[in-house]
């Protein structure tokens with residue numbers, strides 16, 4: 001057979017973000033559905049019959065702070081206020097610990113500013129014994145589940161009461177009692193593990209489900225694809241959350257392939273249902289999680305949810321986003337801020353005011369300040385008390401073998 | 414379409430040198446090679462516009478264009494696997510793994526693929542790929558920004574493993590690695606990026622630019638793979654070290670008042686057995702130092718080699734000073750790190766034996 005030789009030289013496409021420092025960001029090209037327009041399918045809908053949901057955007061809160069459309073979860077005022085408080089507490093907590101790192105009290109910190117709804121709304125939907133497999137940016141889950149913020153700070157300071165005994169980098173929390181799986185620094189690994197946990201729950205006839213998180217950038221890791229394969233094949237009771245905050249350190253989401261096809265659409269090839277959701281809309285995230293939860297609890301298997309949001313601050317205390325994206329980009333983000341939007345909703349309902357907001361903020365600042373004081377009294381990374389050095393050799397195995405015993409003696413402790 | 418070995422490099426006239434820190438030296442190596450060889454390309458996570466989280470690739474995309482230096486998706490298996498494919502085509506990819514701790518998703522591509530293309534195809538394909546990655550502790554990076562996984566690579570037939578300890582070597586070894594026709598993994602001691610480290614975290618870092626004799630040629634040169642360097646000449650005991658620990662070992666010898674000969678291995682695989690043997694036969698004693706965990710660490714290989722080659726010259730048992738057999742604990746950085754105290758004690762023990 002004669003080969004058809006291509007007469008043109010081949011070339012490669014290398015994606016680049018539309019705007020760089022010094023330029024003005026413009027998000028008018030984003031395909032953002034109006035609030036309320038996306039249909040809400042029955043939870044037993046076949047994935048192939050709801051593919052549009054992978055490309056549209058589920059939104060509930062409109063620009064006037066009204067909750068509209070079929071996805072409105074119809075929450076009572078107390079739940080709305082709890083959501084607002086949890087998000088605000090998370091933000092105040094982040095600000096305090098970011099400053100603490102700058103003051104040299106710890107080595108590192110990571111905020112979730114602008115992404116609070118993505119962790120808090122699901123944590124409020126799920127039962128407290130449903131197991132979450134978070135990344136380093138879902139501290140909101142612990143806060144929503146009532147984990148003491150002093151304990152969180154103890155971890156960040158690696159102090160004498162650090163539940164992780166000084167072993168982990170700051171923000172790498174763990175609490176089985178709060179359905180919060182130990183965080184790994186290695187991206188993506190938790191996604192597959194969550195599917196395994198959910199498979200185990202189903203194998204044992206348990207009623208608990210799992211909820212996994214992964215960043216847009218990390219969807220490129222093999223683990224993401226392994227997780228979708230296994231979740232699809234076995235119909236594992238798991239919610240697979242992709243947090244598309246547009247950035248992975250300095251790489252825009254196009255480097256992970258998010259420009260040509262939304263991350264949610266990855267689900268289609270695995271015959272999994274996908275929801276693409278306004279991640280800065282507390283109500284939309286809440287409703288999407290309810291949908292996925294109901295599906296999982298009904299033995300209908302996994303759902304992929306892409307939370308479309310924006311990383312409003314640097315990647316971590318080690319990062320300077322001004323080096324790779326326009327300075328005002330965060331301000332121009334067309335989906336606003338999750339706290340502002342839920343606040344406006346409560347105001348629209350006549351249940352809240354700017355004064356209430358200020359009073360709550362002041363209360364939370366004071367709460368976090370007091371917690372910080374208490375935590376710091378048990379030490380910070382380079383000053384005061386810390387965990388016993390002896391514990392360094394524990395938990396490598398259940399029991400210490402001769403090597404570790406000998407090494408501990410050699411260290412003279 | 415594999416092309417034969419790169420053209421031999423012409424000897425250069427008296428080279429112009431400047432002071433560089435280790436990052437600048439590494440950057441300069443890639444800069445030189447991108448400029449000399451159109452088949453060289455640099456890619457990895459955040460290495461393009463941003464220039465890498467440690468700035469190692471800063472300015473390269475701007476200078477050489479998107480096709481020569483670019484960002485990849487966060488997939489170590491993907492970026493190493495594509496590098497293997499490019500190398501098989503005939504390019505010379507030089508890829509960055511952001512931290513050595515994150516190389517594992519790409520391990521299969523290195524161990525089962527890159528390492529064996531030449532062997533399994535009987536020389537039909539080969540893999541001139543370089544992987545650079547910052548390794549080691551001393552920066553409060555916790556267990557996923559501090560590891561020293563070199564032994565996982567020295568154990569693999571078909572891979573060369575390199576660890577520099579100075580800016581001069583970092584540049585010369587990286588150029589040698591890029592020009593090498595086999596896959597090379599270079600672990601860069603991130604604690605040394607800005608300046609040498611004596612093991613005492615309370616001492617301020619003296620920047621490389623202020624270190625006497627730290628002159629790095631601006632142009633092309635190589636430090637050959639497989640050749641060690643005597644970092645400190647001495648007669649009483651041989652210390653085998655690499656990377657960060659070279660500097661800690663030198664400081665330890667001075668503090669302990671032991672006339673140690675510190676051999677900086679530079680290449681771990683293939684290791685310079687001649688330099689090791691010559692030194693140990695001269696001193697009759699050997700202390701091996703590395704930051705990685707002890708069990709099955711590269712020290713075990715070195716100890717076996719020294720025993721095999723120098724048994725009748727040894728006047729004391731070979732000692733290993735290493736990291737403990739635990740993950741790298743965030744708060745106990747300096748209890749974990751094999752510092753001057755432990756190295757000094759080992760030096761004294763072998764002197765008293």
Ligand SMILES: Cc1ncc(C[n+]2csc(CCOP(=O)(O)OP(=O)(O)O)c2C)c(N)n1
Nearest residue numbers: 137185186187215216217218247248249515
């Ligand atoms: C396996 C692995 N590779 C690389 C890294 C380094 N790294 C840490 S965070 C990060 C970016 C992750 O971006 P994304 O998944 O979008 O999550 P985000 O930080 O935006 O929440 C990278 C590359 C890592 N931690 N693990």
Ligand SMILES: [Mg+2]
Nearest residue numbers: 215216247248
């Ligand atoms: Mg991201």
